[in-house]
Amino acid sequence: xxxxxxxxxxxxxxxxxxxxxxxxxxxxxxxxxxxxxxxxxxxxxxxxxxxxxxxxxxxxxxxxxxxxxxxxxxxxxxxxxxxxxxxxxxxxxxxxxxxxxxxxxxxxxxxxxxxxxxxxxxxxxxxxxxxxxxxxxxxxxxxxxxxxxxxxxxxxxxxxxxxxxxxxxxxxxxxxxxxxxxxxxxxxxxxxxxxxxxxxxxxxxxxxxxxxxxxxxxxxxxxxxxxxxxxxxxxxxxxxxxxxxxxxxxxxxxxxxxxxxxxxxxxxxxxxxxxxxxxxxxxxxxxxxxxxxxxxxxxxxxxxxxxxxxxxxxxxxxxxxxxxxxxxxxxxxxxxxxxxxx
Numbered sequence: 632x633x634x635x636x637x638x639x640x641x642x643x644x645x646x647x648x649x650x651x652x653x654x655x656x657x658x659x660x661x662x663x664x665x666x667x668x669x670x671x672x673x674x675x676x677x678x679x680x681x682x683x684x685x686x687x688x689x690x691x692x693x694x695x696x697x698x699x700x701x702x703x704x705x706x707x708x709x710x711x712x713x714x715x716x717x718x719x720x721x722x723x724x725x726x727x728x729x730x731x732x733x734x735x736x737x738x739x740x741x742x743x744x745x746x747x748x749x750x751x752x753x754x755x756x757x758x759x760x761x762x763x764x765x766x767x768x769x770x771x772x773x774x775x776x777x778x779x780x781x782x783x784x785x786x787x788x789x790x791x792x793x794x795x796x797x798x799x800x801x802x803x804x805x806x807x808x809x810x811x812x813x814x815x816x817x818x819x820x821x822x823x824x825x826x827x828x829x830x831x832x833x834x835x836x837x838x839x840x841x842x843x844x845x846x847x848x849x850x851x852x853x854x855x856x857x858x859x860x861x862x863x864x865x866x867x868x869x870x871x872x873x874x875x876x877x878x879x880x881x882x883x884x885x886x887x888x889x890x891x892x893x894x895x896x897x898x899x900x901x902x903x904x905x906x907x908x909x910x911x912x913x914x915x916x917x918x919x920x921x922x923x924x925x926x927x928x929x930x931x932x933x934x935x936x937x938x939x940x941x942x943x944x945x946x947x948x949x950x951x952x953x954x955x956x957x958x959x960x961x962x963x964x965x966x967x968x969x970x971x972x973x
Contacts, residue, residue, distance in 0.1 A: 666735030902930030
């Protein structure tokens with residue numbers, strides 16, 4: 632799993648000559664960002680424009696995308712960027728896409744429950760995924776729209792109804808949980824964060840987020856107090872709330888989410904292009920008795936190639952795993968039920 636060096640290398644690539652840039656870029660890859668005018672979508676669009684693996688970049692939203700597209704298109708990197716605005720232009724944005732990233736929806740605000748969020752975002756995700764199933768059925772889909780624990784099952788069922796579901800190509804982006812776990816672990820232990828790895832399993836909300844500090848690299852000292860592990864775990868789980876409160880109702884985790892989404896999209900593109908890429912992601916899985924679960928997966932030319940097991944857990948982590956399962960199961964069923972009823 633790669634660290635912040637990915638984006639540093641991308642910045643370096645941006646400064647190279649057009650000829651060198653084109654040579655390093657490799658295969659033609661079309662990527663779409665659905666929700667590109669939003670708080671996550673705008674910085675994510677910038678980061679994807681910087682990625683040398685992207686040759687075409689479609690930026691779609693219901694409004695505001697013409698300006699975002701024009702702005703991003705001026706950046707002197709390989710990708711040809713274009714904004715698409717409104718439902719009438721969605722088909723053109725999606726045709727020929729290899730990868731579609733979906734941050735569309737509303738962010739969680741102070742006082743808003745995840746159930747409130749679900750009611751708004753479920754319909755948005757279902758509609759966009761159905762458009763993907765129609766216009767780019769072979770594309771890999773990266774779902775960012777919250778609540779991911781439910782929106783990924785919604786996407787799966789919507790595609791299944793259309794007869795185009797491929798479980799290898801549908802992934803919930805949980806990379807921000809990994810980014811946070813690495814950051815907090817490195818800060819607490821005084822480590823170089825670029826050398827840190829912490830797998831995060833489960834889901835992407837509250838207690839369903841389970842960072843496995845017992846499997847961290849470098850290894851956590853055996854003398855680490857239990858309260859430190861508990862504090863690191865809870866901070867990782869509550870990272871989104873920490874940002875919402877710090878922004879005092881004026882936003883959520885948009886910049887860190889865009890960064891994490893760009894890291895994961897880069898891994899998907901590398902896998903598509905035949906390179907080795909392993910990341911944690913929320914997918915249809917048989918690792919547990921739950922139909923969807925996040926663990927490390929190997930990404931390949933067709934999406935998810937290998938789903939890795941959870942591995943050994945500490946007693947603390949085993950207890951947390953048992954506690955999360957009912958909540959995650961309920962969120963998954965909630966997604967299934969939404970598609971059945973809509």
